[in-house]
Amino acid sequence: MSARPHTTGYRGDRLWLAAMVHRVSGVLLAAFLPLHFLVLGLAIRGEAELDGFLQWTKSPLVKFAEIGLVLLLAIHLLGGIRVLVIENMPWRDGQKRMATLAAVAAVGIAGVFLVALL
Amino acid sequence: MSSAAETMIDVRVWRGGEEGEYQSFSVPRRDSQTVLDVVTWIQRNADPTLAYRFACRVGVCGSCAMTVNGRPRWTCRTHVSKVVEDGRLEIGPLANLPVIRDLAADMSPFFDKWQKAEGTFVPSRTRHEPLETISPESAERQAADAAIECINCGVCYAACDTVRWSPEYFGPAALNRSWSLVNDVRDAGNLKRLAAAASNGGCHNCHSHQSCEQLCPKGLNPTASIAGLKRRTMQAYIRGEIS
Numbered sequence: 001m002s003a004r005p006h007t008t009g010y011r012g013d014r015l016w017l018a019a020m021v022h023r024v025s026g027v028l029l030a031a032f033l034p035l036h037f038l039v040l041g042l043a044i045r046g047e048a049e050l051d052g053f054l055q056w057t058k059s060p061l062v063k064f065a066e067i068g069l070v071l072l073l074a075i076h077l078l079g080g081i082r083v084l085v086i087e088n089m090p091w092r093d094g095q096k097r098m099a100t101l102a103a104v105a106a107v108g109i110a111g112v113f114l115v116a117l118l
Numbered sequence: 119m120s121s122a123a124e125t126m127i128d129v130r131v132w133r134g135g136e137e138g139e140y141q142s143f144s145v146p147r148r149d150s151q152t153v154l155d156v157v158t159w160i161q162r163n164a165d166p167t168l169a170y171r172f173a174c175r176v177g178v179c180g181s182c183a184m185t186v187n188g189r190p191r192w193t194c195r196t197h198v199s200k201v202v203e204d205g206r207l208e209i210g211p212l213a214n215l216p217v218i219r220d221l222a223a224d225m226s227p228f229f230d231k232w233q234k235a236e237g238t239f240v241p242s243r244t245r246h247e248p249l250e251t252i253s254p255e256s257a258e259r260q261a262a263d264a265a266i267e268c269i270n271c272g273v274c275y276a277a278c279d280t281v282r283w284s285p286e287y288f289g290p291a292a293l294n295r296s297w298s299l300v301n302d303v304r305d306a307g308n309l310k311r312l313a314a315a316a317s318n319g320g321c322h323n324c325h326s327h328q329s330c331e332q333l334c335p336k337g338l339n340p341t342a343s344i345a346g347l348k349r350r351t352m353q354a355y356i357r358g359e360i361s
Binding site for chain 1: 132134136137138139185187188189190210211213217277279282325326327328329332333339341342345346348349352
């Protein structure tokens with residue numbers, strides 16, 4: 001005898017994934033934001049300290065990591081617009097297509113950023 | 119008729135209540151066989167104590183929904199050929215509802231939430247007044263039409279992560295019903311209904327995963343109805359009609 005297992009076979013659909021990607025990107029951005037403010041806070045402690053950190057951010061690895069940040073921002077913004085349209089405008093069918101479009105556009109934006117970096 | 123050469127399906131069926139276990143049965147494969155046929159075969163030929171629920175067997179009554187290979191389905195209209203995986207079927211009671219026994223889920227919370235969502239028609243005329251004439255082409259009638267074919271099977275409720283995560287949430291079917299009535303020009307209960315839709319268990323919980331639309335056996339789109347309620351409750355709030 002054991003507890004009834006959770007049956008979640010309906011998960012993994014494109015729109016379910018879109019909601020999860022939107023949520024996870026939001027959590028990651030929220031985790032990044034305090035670090036961002038911490039860096040800005042360095043300005044209070046002096047010009048040299050901030051400049052020193054900004055110099056570090058110009059290293060190729062950090063620049064490359066920024067692409068991930070751009071992707072997160074684009075995905076969360078476009079996913080958020082999709083949700084706002086669903087909730088505030090008359091219903092439109094084809095939400096799977098809209099979710100795919102948002103994902104492709106977000107990757108495209110990150111791609112443009114990558115090309116600009118190279 | 120059974121023969122040694124016939125193809126068999128390996129069927130695992132949930133036995134017990136919230137605590138229990140899957141029990142295996144070997145069921146003969148038939149042409150055009152539905153999942154409900156499989157369950158009925160087990161009850162009639164292997165174990166008469168198996169508890170399950172059905173009535174019409176033709177997709178009208180909405181009483182035979184169960185979890186089949188991880189997804190909620192109306193079993194009377196679900197062909198085995200569509201859902202069988204490697205000759206195996208796993209059948210359990212609907213998720214997100216208490217279990218009475220075996221495959222019979224307790225639908226009480228589901229229908230209690232219809233009441234909480236004010237899913238009851240409130241007439242605006244008495245029986246002594248003439249019937250209201252409603253054009254089938256009117257926008258309100260068409261909007262109501264999108265939601266009225268619900269058979270209350272509970273598939274959407276069992277497929278909803280928001281129901282799973284928020285026990286207070288009314289769920290797709292109750293809010294779909296609410297949207298039908300909001301668009302019913304004969305109804306006089308909209309303010310109370312919109313207040314219920316905007317309450318803690320209401321439409322604003324929905325994350326628009328659209329699992330309800332994906333699995334609704336009648337092809338309805340409760341997510342669209344809930345989105346309509348979100349807009350209508352927002353308008354009512356701005357106008358000061360609900361708080």
